[in-house]
Amino acid sequence: MFTEVMLWWGVCGLGVSAFGRVQKGSLSFSRSSIWKISYMIEMKGYLCLIASLLLSGVCATPVSKDEHSAEHHDHLHHDNDQPHVHNEAHEAAVQLLSPHNANFAFALYRHLSTHKNDSKPENVFFSPLGISSALSMLAVGAKGITHEELFHTLGYCDLTQAKVNEAFEHVFHSLGHSQGELQLDFGNAAVVQENFKPLAKFLEDLKHYYHSEGFTVDFTNSEEAAKVINDFIAKKTDNKITDMVKKLDEDTVMMLINYIFFRGKWEKPFDPEYTKKADFHVDENTTVSVDMMKKSGRFSYFYDNDNKTAVVVLPYQGKASMMIVLPNEGKMKELEETISKDDIRRWHNSLFKNSLDLYLPKFSASATYSLSSIFKGMGLRTVFSHSADLSGISEEVGLKVSEISHKAILSVDEKGTEAAAVTTVEIMPMSLPWPMKFDRPFLLFILEESTKSILFMGKITDPTAQ
Numbered sequence: 001m002f003t004e005v006m007l008w009w010g011v012c013g014l015g016v017s018a019f020g021r022v023q024k025g026s027l028s029f030s031r032s033s034i035w036k037i038s039y040m041i042e043m044k045g046y047l048c049l050i051a052s053l054l055l056s057g058v059c060a061t062p063v064s065k066d067e068h069s070a071e072h073h074d075h076l077h078h079d080n081d082q083p084h085v086h087n088e089a090h091e092a093a094v095q096l097l098s099p100h101n102a103n104f105a106f107a108l109y110r111h112l113s114t115h116k117n118d119s120k121p122e123n124v125f126f127s128p129l130g131i132s133s134a135l136s137m138l139a140v141g142a143k144g145i146t147h148e149e150l151f152h153t154l155g156y157c158d159l160t161q162a163k164v165n166e167a168f169e170h171v172f173h174s175l176g177h178s179q180g181e182l183q184l185d186f187g188n189a190a191v192v193q194e195n196f197k198p199l200a201k202f203l204e205d206l207k208h209y210y211h212s213e214g215f216t217v218d219f220t221n222s223e224e225a226a227k228v229i230n231d232f233i234a235k236k237t238d239n240k241i242t243d244m245v246k247k248l249d250e251d252t253v254m255m256l257i258n259y260i261f262f263r264g265k266w267e268k269p270f271d272p273e274y275t276k277k278a279d280f281h282v283d284e285n286t287t288v289s290v291d292m293m294k295k296s297g298r299f300s301y302f303y304d305n306d307n308k309t310a311v312v313v314l315p316y317q318g319k320a321s322m323m324i325v326l327p328n329e330g331k332m333k334e335l336e337e338t339i340s341k342d343d344i345r346r347w348h349n350s351l352f353k354n355s356l357d358l359y360l361p362k363f364s365a366s367a368t369y370s371l372s373s374i375f376k377g378m379g380l381r382t383v384f385s386h387s388a389d390l391s392g393i394s395e396e397v398g399l400k401v402s403e404i405s406h407k408a409i410l411s412v413d414e415k416g417t418e419a420a421a422v423t424t425v426e427i428m429p430m431s432l433p434w435p436m437k438f439d440r441p442f443l444l445f446i447l448e449e450s451t452k453s454i455l456f457m458g459k460i461t462d463p464t465a466q
Contacts, residue, residue, distance in 0.1 A: 093170040096163065098452035100155040101132045102341035105454050107155075111374045112367075113336055113459065121282050121441075123465055125367045125458030133171075136164055137188070137210055137256060138383075138401075141202050141393035146382045153380040165209035172211050174450045188212035191229060193219050193253035202393050206256075222248040229255065254393070265317045270295050270360075280361055280463055281440045288464045290361040296433055301354040302347050307335055311347045312358065312436060319449035323347070324360070326442045335443075336459075344445065344454075355433035363463030372401070 105128030113124050132154055139150040139161060151157055156164055190206055192198060194216045206212035215232070217225040226245040234242045270293040278292035300313040308328040315321040323344070327335045372384060382388050388400035446456040 090170055090174075093167050094174050094451050096159075096167040097132075097156075097171065099341060100159070101128055102344070102454060103155045104128060104132055104153070105457055106340055107378065108374070109457060110336065111377060112369060115369075115374065121286065121461040121465075123367055123459060123461050125456065126369070127456050128454045130455075131371075133168060133210070134256070136168060137206060137212075138390075140165065140205050140209075141199075141390045142383065142388075143391055144389040145387070146389040149380050149382050153375060153378050165205060169209040169211075171451050171453070175448065176211075189232065189257040190214040191232075191255040191257065192216050196253040196394075198254060198393050199395065212256075219248060219252040220250045222250050222252075225252075229257075233257070267315045267317055268295055268297055268299075275362065278359070278361075279439065282462045283441075286462075288462060290363065290463045292437075292439070293360050293362060295358045295360075297356070297358075298353045299356045299358060299436075300351040301356060301436070302350045302352065304343075304347065304350075307331070307338075307343065309335060310436065311351070312356070313348070313351060320455070321447050321449070323445040323447055324438060324442055325444070326436075326438055326440070329440065332441055332459075339443075344447075356436045357433045359435070359437040359439065361438060361460075361463040363460055364465075367458070 108126070108128065108131065109124065112126065135150055135154055136156075139147055139154075142150055147161070151159070151161075151164075159167075188206060188210045190198070190203060190212055192214060203212075203214065207214070215228075217228050219225045226248050229245045230243055233244050272293075274294040275291050276294070277289055279287050280290045280292075281287050300315070302311045303309070304311065308331045310326045311323060312326075313321050313323050325335075325347075376384065383390070383401045385400060386398070388398070390399040393399060441459060441461045443459050444457065445454055447453070448455050
């Protein structure tokens with residue numbers, strides 16, 4: 001199975017509008033702020049995430065200025081095709097945010113899963129790393145209570161902005177230097193209104209720590225601005241996403257775009273010849289027909305007696321894997337309420353090779369969220385109000401975030417550009433393999449080893465839901 005993943009984290013409109021007085025001749029800012037995230041994962045082809053953040057009128061603490069040694073600069077700022085040498089300081093910086101981002105991931109998951117439509121079973125899917133990195137970019141320009149709430153929501157209370165910036169610099173650097181058959185690229189961009197000038201320090205920090213590039217557009221010509229931005233996104237996503245921006249507020253002055261691109265090959269691809277129609281039990285009253293893939297072999301497996309949960313890890317060639325979690329019937333809600341980073345670590349450390357007949361449905365999942373109300377419930381409120389302080393972006397005009405939305409699409413099947421060319425021969429024990437059927441709702445995590453990051457996570461309730 002072949003996987004391309006593109007994560008477009010776009011502040012595809014950090015739409016900014018003024019809520020305070022603006023001096024004559026200065027730009028007006030968009031009165032709506034939308035942070036829109038959309039990504040697509042296709043295990044046969046690609047995974048994309050697009051996020052756009054439109055800010056409308058906002059303004060805690062000063063960001064400490066950190067100095068880097070020449071060795072630090074050389075370590076992080078060589079070309080991607082040059083060998084990358086890890087050291088203890090780099091490893092510590094890369095993994096500094098891992099436990100914080102994992103806690104944020106599970107906190108956000110619980111909020112998303114409880115806001116779903118109870119009348120219809122829904123899939124849950126999002127990118128914790130993408131959302132946390134985008135909020136961290138926003139925090140670069142935040143001060144006061146606004147900054148404190150952003151860090152509280154992210155779980156960074158014991159960290160400084162300088163430490164977070166440096167950690168993401170190392171994380172992005174590591175993701176850009178994934179080895180072997182796994183390709184994981186990233187990028188950020190600040191799209192700025194032609195005659196609007198954000199603070200130089202803000203743009204410099206985004207460029208240095210978050211690897212951001214930049215270009216200008218005329219947001220007052222919304223149709224042309226959308227075309228320029230969509231062309232940029234299409235180029236970065238190999239034309240997988242071509243019409244992300246459909247409508248722009250003419251008062252928008254800035255848009256931040258962040259993306260991560262992942263492409264990997266399964267170590268044990270599924271053979272399409274073994275894919276057969278089978279039932280998937282969405283709930284006790286609903287059954288759907290799916291294309292069930294099958295693969296026999298030795299898999300990394302663990303059964304957690306405490307949580308009554310089976311865990312299988314499907315590795316990619318390289319430093320990433322998919323962890324699939326199947327609780328016993330009737331135990332999903334209980335698991336969702338208690339699952340944490342400690343469970344992920346314990347399961348990972350308890351894996352052993354076991355002979356399985358693995359059955360996994362081909363599936364697609366689409367999830368769209370309005371995250372502003374979710375984040376308000378998590379304590380992030382000031383950034384949406386007239387009391388917001390984003391003066392680290394502009395000191396002349398007050399800015400605020402009016403809306404944050406997130407859309408994710410996941411698709412998994414057994415086919416891939418290179419899967420047909422892969423042949424594996426495996427020595428099996430004489431004992432019969434255990435049947436492992438993912439024929440009811442399950443959780444999944446796409447994990448990256450070098451940064452200990454959860455790239456994506458979610459719950460597949462109905463593999464046929466689009």
